[in-house]
Amino acid sequence: MEKYSETTTLVVDIGNTNITCGIYQQDEMVRFARFYSSAHRTADEYFSLLIPLLNTESLNNINSIVIGSVVPELMRIWMHLFQKYFSAEVWEINALSPLGISYKVDDPSFIGADLIANAFGALKKYDSDCIIIDLGTATTIQFITKEGSFEGTAIAPGLKVSADALFERAALLSQIEIVPPSVLLGTNTRDALLSGIVNGHAYMLECYIQQIKTHHTDCQKIVTILTGGIADLVYPLVPSVDIVDKTITLDGFYLAYKTIRH
Known part of the structure; x- marks a missing residue:
């Protein structure tokens, strides 16, 4: 990518569960932070949470903030x-x-900024028709063509949100740590829960990917991208995912x- 003169750019993504921040220098993310x-x-x-991400020099040199x-x-x-802490x-x-x-x-104004960023990032980074699956508070599954047509999105309860709802409503089920399931069908409550929660979500994603591809047979190659905090947990269970x-x-x-500033 072309190099620009600005020293440092701060990028902030505000979600329902997490806020993620990145420091970019010469078109590369050099530091990253996430907090609730x-x-x-x-x-x-x-701002106090940002301090570990920013040193004095980078703070003074930030002249662009993207949110x-x-x-x-x-x-x-x-x-x-x-407004209070930056002049950028x-x-x-x-x-x-x-x-x-x-x-x-x-009127696309109702479409979430995260979906726009995912779609545009996929276009610029992979130059292909792309399915982007984002595992967050909600699980979003979106499709954008190589020509930049935002075809739409499916929104499902996130894996952890679904698990929390189950634990809250089922009196005999205790909350467990969400880890990769070791069996398909459990012979104890923990293994049964892990299979149902994690495998169930993964199978849903795999089916969505196949259905999207079936509906878009005119596309020569569709790259499927997985992102989100628990992407590494789900990735081995979804064979059609190409990239994390x-x-x-x-x-x-x-x-x-x-793109906008030039």
Whole structure:
């Protein structure tokens, strides 16, 4: 990629469960941080969480900040943080950003910024028709063509959200650590839960991938990308996944910023 003169760019992705931040220098992410989303934290408290990510030199040299959010209240808090602590220009990425993506709806403003970043990141990084699966609070499965047509998204309860709901509503089931299942059919409660929770989610994803490919036989090659905090857990169980790319969302925000500013 072309090198630009700015020293440091801060990229922030605000999700329902986590906020992820990346420091980019010369088109590469050099530092990364993740912390829980909470509307109860102040701008000052969030800045204190950023301090380990930022050293004095990089803080002083940041002249570009890129942000995308699916939580409006947190967006307001972070914009206040930027105004208070940084002198950098702030770029918000959303579905109305001029990225050359076409949509199946007249008003795409309801589409989450994370989905836009995933789609744009996939286009720029892999130059192919792409299925992007993001394992977060919700599991999202989206498809974008090589020509930049955003074909749509499926949204399902996330693996951990589903597990938590099960533990909360089933009196005889105790919460367990979510790890790779060792058997298909368990002979004890723990193994049965792990298979149902993890294998069940993986089989759903595999079926979605195959269905999307069946509906788009005109595409010569579809690259399937898995991202999200638990991608490494699910990846071995979904044979049709080609790539695990845990930075695609932040990379997508950064690449979108580069496209818009030029």
